[in-house]
Amino acid sequence: MDETRARITRDGIRIYDEAGFAGMRAAGQVAAEILDQVAPLVRLGTPTAEIDDFIREEIIRRGVVSATIGYKGYKHASCISVNHVVCHGIPGPKVLADGDILNIDVTVIVDGWFGDTSRMYVAGQLARKAERLIEVTHEALMRGIAAVRPGATFGDIGHAIQSYVEANRMSVVRDFCGHGLGRVFHAPPNVLHYGRPGSGPALEEGMFFTIEPMVNLGRPETKILADDWTAVTRDKSLSAQYEHSIGVTATGCEIFTASPAGKFFRTWE
Numbered sequence: 001m002d003e004t005r006a007r008i009t010r011d012g013i014r015i016y017d018e019a020g021f022a023g024m025r026a027a028g029q030v031a032a033e034i035l036d037q038v039a040p041l042v043r044l045g046t047p048t049a050e051i052d053d054f055i056r057e058e059i060i061r062r063g064v065v066s067a068t069i070g071y072k073g074y075k076h077a078s079c080i081s082v083n084h085v086v087c088h089g090i091p092g093p094k095v096l097a098d099g100d101i102l103n104i105d106v107t108v109i110v111d112g113w114f115g116d117t118s119r120m121y122v123a124g125q126l127a128r129k130a131e132r133l134i135e136v137t138h139e140a141l142m143r144g145i146a147a148v149r150p151g152a153t154f155g156d157i158g159h160a161i162q163s164y165v166e167a168n169r170m171s172v173v174r175d176f177c178g179h180g181l182g183r184v185f186h187a188p189p190n191v192l193h194y195g196r197p198g199s200g201p202a203l204e205e206g207m208f209f210t211i212e213p214m215v216n217l218g219r220p221e222t223k224i225l226a227d228d229w230t231a232v233t234r235d236k237s238l239s240a241q242y243e244h245s246i247g248v249t250a251t252g253c254e255i256f257t258a259s260p261a262g263k264f265f266r267t268w269e
């Protein structure tokens, strides 16, 4: 593939062409289909490692590649972040309990293209305040996506997310952000989920990146546990996250990781 004519903006952001859109569409759809498939596995008493086993086997069965196994020493095909875990939760023997809310994040590589997406799931009975957190987080992502069009800025995306979350008396995590991606997992720019309108680089057709806001019921601060991966809220409040991989089009954006089953938001219904 000829990359010699690929354009990189002054902010180091790669501009992709139609072949890039096709590659990202294929990768995003595989990641989204796998997240559709895991929904029935999320039940009381299931160890999160069992969900990860399914995801790893499904990736193998489809003949694609996990982007997370071997990434900076990470050993799993997904991150599973339960309750006050903000992100990068490690799948393990702990079983899901009644009322647990969890984010499952999968990144696959299909023909060299990266599809990165995550959604919220629920085990057992969903408490009202947890449901509100999940609703606000999903709506925050969709408002961020709605701000995407050529000429808007990354600050516009962050502002759309932050203003909505804070109007609902919740907080946006500052310690993690979205990222450019394409034929690499993490590339410029950092996509902040907070910001001022008009700040940051301007969006251009052909930019590919994730938007993946993490929202807390309490304070925004996080800390990393001794395993060097698991990020939790410092105040132990509940946290939620949704993530899409998108590409900027002439008029708005294409969501590469839309759910084929139409089950992106309320996965538990």
Ligand code: MF3
Residues within 6 Å of the ligand: 068, 071, 072, 074, 078, 079, 088, 105, 106, 107, 116, 117, 210, 212, 243
């Ligand atoms: N998928 C995560 C993201 O949204 C990154 C996970 S890296 C891992 O960027 F190593 F923790 F899996």
Ligand code: CO
Residues within 6 Å of the ligand: 116, 178, 179, 210, 212, 243
């Ligand atoms: Co991501």
Ligand code: CO
Residues within 6 Å of the ligand: 105, 106, 107, 116, 117, 118, 243
């Ligand atoms: Co992800």
